[in-house]
Amino acid sequence: MLAAYAARVSPDTPLDALEVGERPEPEEREHWSTVEVRAASLNHHDLWSLRGVGLRSEQLPMILGTDAAGVAPDGTEVVVHGVVGADGHGVGPREPRTLLSERYPGTLAQLVSVPTANLLPKPPELTYTEAACLPTAYLTAYRMLFSVAALRPGQSVLVQGAGGGVATAAVVLGAAAGLEVTVTSRSGAKRERALSLGAAHAVETGARLPARVDAVVESVGQATWAHSVRSVKPGGTIAVCGATSGDAPPAELTRIFFQEIAVRGVTMGTREDLAALLAFCARTGVRPVIDSEVPLARVRDGLARLEAGAQTGKIVVVP
Known part of the structure; x- marks a missing residue:
């Protein structure tokens, strides 16, 4: 599958650590689901990862990304909660809290595997692009x-x-x-x-x-x-x-x-916070501000815009 990943670390020039290419598809595991990513979005966390913050050399290569909306194996439209291990769902009671793209591959890919409990229904009022900006x-x-x-x-x-x-x-x-x-x-x-x-x-x-x-x-x-x-x-x-x-x-x-x-x-929020946020947006008509969209193959352009601080709102990546 196509993915954007940190192939190395580059503290001063993070984009030099970025590669976009083929990576193995996620393996099936109990209590986890593989989501077909329809949209993801970029965060400064991705740039910090490329700089080596929170990633050790033995964890590389690591697929980037913490946000996604897509389709679960049963066809349900879902939003991914990117905090893993906060309450032990599917990862064991002693699992320390982590974010996707730290211990587990992230969302800047055609497929992402997450604990099934980390999936929330996407409100029909929100598009995949809008929903992917929220988590x-x-x-x-x-x-x-x-x-x-x-x-x-x-x-x-x-x-x-x-x-x-x-x-x-x-x-x-x-x-x-x-x-x-x-x-x-x-x-x-x-x-x-x-x-x-x-x-x-x-x-x-x-x-x-x-x-x-x-x-x-x-x-x-x-x-x-x-x-x-x-x-x-x-x-x-x-x-x-x-x-x-x-x-x-x-x-x-x-x-x-x-x-x-x-x-x-504050680092992101709980699954319950995300459910409340999704309901808030669905019921009030509030929508995330989207700066631009880029295809996954051109994610470097989006990360360069983010690094330069040229954006207003979210940069969305579409696999």
Whole structure:
């Protein structure tokens, strides 16, 4: 089968580690299902894998990808939950939590094998392309906003780095839920795009906000951390899901403990979170923002666009 995989690691030039070619089809195993992938989507996790973060040399080659929607062996249209081992389904009670493309081959292929319990029915209201955007970026944003920060309609949130997958998801989901969303970006075009998606305010990166917010969605890291700490209300929450600009500088611990700011890490979400997100999108008409589509054979083009930060929304890969 055709697949995109990390053939080696390349910390400074991740695309040099990428290969697209034939890989063996998944082997049948008890309590697992092989899904025919109809659409997948790209995430920064794929670039980190190519850099060697989370992958050891003995795990290579490793098929990339954590998101997919497709068809199960019984013909059911499904969405893949990419977190494996969180509750032991099909992988043993002592299996540590991992993501597809870390211990097990990922979704950037014509076929992917996952624990059967990791399959959720695809709502008929969503296309394969739309559904494939949800299990990583949108699930992470959903959990950050509504589970970790526990935001309610009328409250406020700062989303750092408009244009990225999680940031765009947080704008779309937050606006749909009645939150006052403020975004930051160095790009005027990305700020305007965020406003068109429902953000109430869009400011340059690092600019002072009109008022402090109830929570911050932080996926940028070093470039925005100090701004996040200074922008959240006393007793507020900073939800962290990534550090695309590198690890944070000094942690601002004095401000964090004095202002009683909660800092919570988020990696995707539970199967139940994903089911709730799918229902939310189906019932409200909210749809993920899609930047572009590329065929699997040209996945390098999509990853190059992601690495350059040129996208707004999700880049979808169609096998």
